[in-house]
Amino acid sequence: MYGLKAISAANGWLITLAGISIVFSGLLVLSFFISNMEKAIRFLDKQKERIKHAKIKPVPELAKRKKKAKEDKRAEVTKVVWLSPEQVEVYNYYRWITERLGEPFSLQQLLEHAEKRGIRRPYYHLDMFLQMRLLYDAGGDQIGFYRWARDIEIELSEEKNEN
Amino acid sequence: MIDTRELKESRYLEEFSDSDLAELAAIGTATHWREGEIIFHEGSPAKNFFILKKGTVLLCYPNGRSLPLKNGGHGIGWSSLVSPFRYTATGICLTDATLIQFPGTELYSLIRMNAAFGHKLMAKIAKTIEERKKYRTKGDRQEQM
Numbered sequence: 001m002y003g004l005k006a007i008s009a010a011n012g013w014l015i016t017l018a019g020i021s022i023v024f025s026g027l028l029v030l031s032f033f034i035s036n037m038e039k040a041i042r043f044l045d046k047q048k049e050r051i052k053h054a055k056i057k058p059v060p061e062l063a064k065r066k067k068k069a070k071e072d073k074r075a076e077v078t079k080v081v082w083l084s085p086e087q088v089e090v091y092n093y094y095r096w097i098t099e100r101l102g103e104p105f106s107l108q109q110l111l112e113h114a115e116k117r118g119i120r121r122p123y124y125h126l127d128m129f130l131q132m133r134l135l136y137d138a139g140g141d142q143i144g145f146y147r148w149a150r151d152i153e154i155e156l157s158e159e160k161n162e163n
Numbered sequence: 164m165i166d167t168r169e170l171k172e173s174r175y176l177e178e179f180s181d182s183d184l185a186e187l188a189a190i191g192t193a194t195h196w197r198e199g200e201i202i203f204h205e206g207s208p209a210k211n212f213f214i215l216k217k218g219t220v221l222l223c224y225p226n227g228r229s230l231p232l233k234n235g236g237h238g239i240g241w242s243s244l245v246s247p248f249r250y251t252a253t254g255i256c257l258t259d260a261t262l263i264q265f266p267g268t269e270l271y272s273l274i275r276m277n278a279a280f281g282h283k284l285m286a287k288i289a290k291t292i293e294e295r296k297k298y299r300t301k302g303d304r305q306e307q308m
Binding site for chain 1: 198199219221223224226227228229230231233253255256257258297298
């Protein structure tokens with residue numbers, strides 16, 4: 001037996017139909033998932049914001065202790081550096097990269113990794129951090145390799161001090 | 164050709180006389196570089212000597228060390244005057260930068276024509292080489308990521 005007869009005899013048409021329906025159902029589920037992903041992300045973001053800004057009345061004693069701890073921390077650091085939101089983002093990225101590189105690190109390697117990860121204006125930000133003395137030369141035998149300044153606290157500034 | 168006054172402003176050339184500066188100005192060109200642009204690569208033939216006028220240039224040595232040079236008063240590319248005439252570092256602009264460029268061959272002819280000028284310039288170059296020597300020594304950091 002050959003051709004269409006053979007296909008019919010072996011339930012070929014039914015199998016084909018089942019295959020097509022499985023593939024299309026899969027695609028349908030996938031497209032539904034992708035089309036609703038934006039809504040799901042928006043929903044999650046809203047929840048995050050809500051948690052962040054939830055008005056929880058602080059217990060007076062706890063609030064006092066927190067304030068004191070913050071003031072103590074401030075007293076420990078000698079300098080507060082104000083960075084724009086973008087600079088803070090890049091700073092955190094750079095800290096993350098250099099944690100993996102280990103201190104003291106090479107600025108070349110830092111730039112290479114920053115470029116690979118698509119960080120915006122890696123050269124400009126590196127220059128800014130050098131100017132602000134957030135980074136300093138390790139000196140001695142390790143001259144030309146860099147470390148992060150320890151006695152510095154990063155604060156978020158609302159205004160953008162970008163060029 | 165650039166204006167002699169531009170060279171007078173540079174700390175790198177403060178010991179040079181007006182006639183020296185006039186000769187240098189005749190072969191100098193102001194070049195403008197964008198943030199992230201590479202001025203020269205380590206190991207490539209050193210054809211030009213530069214004086215940094217504005218901006219920040221990061222010299223990256225093959226051992227992983229780097230030296231940021233900011234604003235005026237820095238000579239970059241001394242290899243264009245010293246054998247084997249190959250750059251010892253890669254020069255990257257961290258910001259938009261302006262550099263005054265001097266072709267090595269023309270600078271060399273100037274040195275041969277004017278011994279006093281040559282002596283002053285080579286003394287300056289020797290000082291720069293000495294200052295940056297510690298950056299060229301083998302590094303102890305390895306590629307970790």
